[in-house]
Amino acid sequence: MSESNSMPRHHKPKPLAPVDFANFPGGADPARVSEAAHLAAQALVHHGRESTDPEVTRRLVELADQQGVEAVAEMWAESPARSLPGALWRLYALRAAIQQNPxxxxxxxxxxxxxxxxxxxxxGVAEPLGADEVRAMADTILSGAFEGEFDVALERFAAFCRVVALGQTNHADSSEASNGNRATMLTRNARQLVRTAEDLEHSAAAWRRGELD
Structure with a gap:
């Protein structure tokens, strides 16, 4: 395993999406917003996990719908990938991308x-698989981050990323002869998704050790 995969990467993460990685705008310089981002992430997760009200969970899941994904990006997109705010950003960005084109x-x-x-x-996507099932899966996983085990939610989205990445690779192989540009884009996106999966898996392990902040 390379050093870059075994150690947390403290570079500026780019907004992520499981389909074509639409570039949601990020926030300001992470050096100036890091403390606020971490405090906001800790408060949100604590509030969600302490509450037993399903309405609270629903509002947290739909945070990006209500405030706009750009507002969520302003809080967390510049945080290190392997941190609590970085992990939360990836959960919300993945859900947003799924909602855009299920x-x-x-x-x-x-x-x-x-x-x-x-x-x-x-x-854990329900079958037969379709747009409704994928949307429901995204909401269920994000709900689980607040109602269930946070590390399990991270690992479920990581697994989802790996499956989608393989699907993109298969589509890229099929498109290679007829549409080389599309094949290149899909291959690049698949690699980004695998990196996202690795970041989420690392964050899940850190959460279990009590080290994700």
Missing amino acids: ERVAAFYSAGKDVAQVSKVVA
């Missing part, structure tokens, strides 16, 4: 699920 995400997931059997089981 049919396309479902197609990529379908193309990868038979190859990535273990990740498919961990992700």
Whole structure:
């Protein structure tokens, strides 16, 4: 394993999306917002996990819908990938991307699920698979970050990323002869998704050790 994969990467993360990584704008210089980002993330997770009111969980899940994904990015997109605010940003950004184009995400997931059997089981998308099932999965995983085990939510989205990445790779292989540009884009996106999965898995392990902040 390379050093870059075994150690937390404290570079500025880019906004992430599981389909084509739409560039949601990020916030200001992380040196100036780091403390506020960490405090906001800790407060939000603590509030969600302390509450037993389903309405509170629903509002937290729909935070990006209500405030705009750009507002969420302003809080957390500049945080280190392997930190609590960085992990939260990835959960919200992934859900936002799924909500934007669930049919396309479902197609990529379908193309990868038979190859990535273990990740498919961990992700837990209902079958038969379609846009509604993918949307419901995203909401269920994000709800679990507040109602259940935070590390499990991170690992489920990581597994989902790995399945979608394999699906994108399969689509890239199929497009290579007829549309080289699309194949290149899908291959690049798949690699980004794998890195996102690695960051989420690292964050899940850190959470279990009590070291994710």
